[in-house]
Amino acid sequence: MDSVAVSEAVDPGSTPGARTKHHGAAYGRSRRDASSLDLIFMKLNIPAGDFAGYIFDLDGTLVDSMPLHYRTWEAALRKYGMTETLDKDLFYSLGGVNSQGVAAVFGKRYGLKLDPDEVMHVKEAMYIDLISEIKRIELVASFAERVAKTHPVAIATGGYRDIALPALKAAKLDHIFKIVVTPADVPSGRGKPHPDMFLLAAKLAGVDPEKCLAFEDATPGLQAAVAAGMQVVHVPSRP
Numbered sequence: 742m743d744s745v746a747v748s749e750a751v752d753p754g755s756t757p758g759a760r761t762k763h764h765g766a767a768y769g770r771s772r773r774d775a776s777s778l779d780l781i782f783m784k785l786n787i788p789a790g791d792f793a794g795y796i797f798d799l800d801g802t803l804v805d806s807m808p809l810h811y812r813t814w815e816a817a818l819r820k821y822g823m824t825e826t827l828d829k830d831l832f833y834s835l836g837g838v839n840s841q842g843v844a845a846v847f848g849k850r851y852g853l854k855l856d857p858d859e860v861m862h863v864k865e866a867m868y869i870d871l872i873s874e875i876k877r878i879e880l881v882a883s884f885a886e887r888v889a890k891t892h893p894v895a896i897a898t899g900g901y902r903d904i905a906l907p908a909l910k911a912a913k914l915d916h917i918f919k920i921v922v923t924p925a926d927v928p929s930g931r932g933k934p935h936p937d938m939f940l941l942a943a944k945l946a947g948v949d950p951e952k953c954l955a956f957e958d959a960t961p962g963l964q965a966a967v968a969a970g971m972q973v974v975h976v977p978s979r980p
Contacts, residue, residue, distance in 0.1 A: 784880055787954070788972050794948030795888050796939055796971070797918075799898035799905055801836055801958035801978030803882055804912045806875045809868060817864035818847055821855045833979050836959025837899040837933035839924040840865065865904055877912045881956060881976055886917060893946035895920035897938040897955075899962070920945045934961040936969035943969070 801807040815827040831850060835843050844857035844864075885894055896918050898905050905923060909915040922942045924932040931937040936950075943950040955966035958978035966973045 785884060785974055785976075787974060790954065790972060791952075792892070792954040792972075793952035794893040794895070794943065794946045794954075795885065796895045796897050796942045796946070796953050796955045796966070797881070797885055798837060798955075798957045798959075798962045798976075799896055799908060800900060801878075802956050802962075802976045803878055803885060803896075803914060804875050804908050805878050805978075806908060807833070807836070807958075807978050809871055809874055813864050813867040813871065814843070814847065816867055817860055818851065818853065820863060821848075821853050821860060823847075823851045823853060825851060834960065836978070837957070837962035837965070839899050839932045840901065840904075842932075865901075868904065869907060872907050872911050875908060875911050877914070878976065878978075882912065882914060885914065889917040893920075893948055894918060895922065895942040895946045897922045897933075897942045897962075897965075899924060899933055901925055934964035934968070936965050939966050939969035939971060943971075 797803050799806075800810060811827065811829065811832050814832065815823075818827065827847070828850070831846070835846060838846075840861040841857040844855065844860040847853070848855045848857065848860070888894060894917060896905065896909070898921070900908070901923050902921065902925065905921055906915065909918055909921070920942060922938045922945070924938070926941060927935075927937040939953075939955060940950055943953050946953075950970045953969075953971045955962075955969075955971045955973045956976055957963045957966055957973055958976045963973055963975060
């Protein structure tokens with residue numbers, strides 16, 4: 742992965758760079774509002790640049806949903822004969838991969854005979870039943886709400902629309918994200934870590950990919966955004 746293109750979210754106690762003031766002033770806010778935005782830029786370690794659009798992953802980036810995804814994957818796999826505890830390292834390594842692909846990987850790992858589509862539907866039904874439990878990742882969500890007032894924003898998520906839209910609604914972010922790109926919107930097999938979803942999100946937003954800043958939590962998504970020519974802010978989601 743291009744290490745220059747990925748900025749890590751940093752501890753709030755880190756020293757802000759000069760670019761923080763530049764970004765805060767760029768939005769034409771009051772001094773108090775600009776100061777608040779400066780703090781967000783500092784905590785997220787936003788790279789310097791005149792970005793024309795912003796593209797966000799959903800799970801683990803805008804909403805704290807990964808623990809719920811883990812629980813419902815484990816519960817669904819137990820219905821198909823898994824007796825072990827679901828490997829958390831394996832689970833988090835698959836962030837951004839479409840649900841059928843995740844089910845196939847788990848089936849192979851645990852020696853289960855399963856239909857990935859069927860397992861996906863069982864798991865997602867469980868997830869929807871509990872979706873009220875998810876919370877916003879407030880730092881990223883607040884940033885998205887602010888930049889959406891002046892710039893195009895979009896979602897590029899490994900989850901399908903029937904999962905993504907309820908999650909956005911539960912997090913009270915559905916009003917700002919009218920562009921939601923999922924694996925169903927790109928050719929089969931071209932989801933993350935391929936760049937297609939990010940490229941499509943940029944196209945729908947009317948912005949050159951090179952002028953977009955992406956936000957991601959997992960390796961496949963980080964790789965996809967970099968492959969699309971975007972700079973990326975890494976938002977760690979692992980507890």
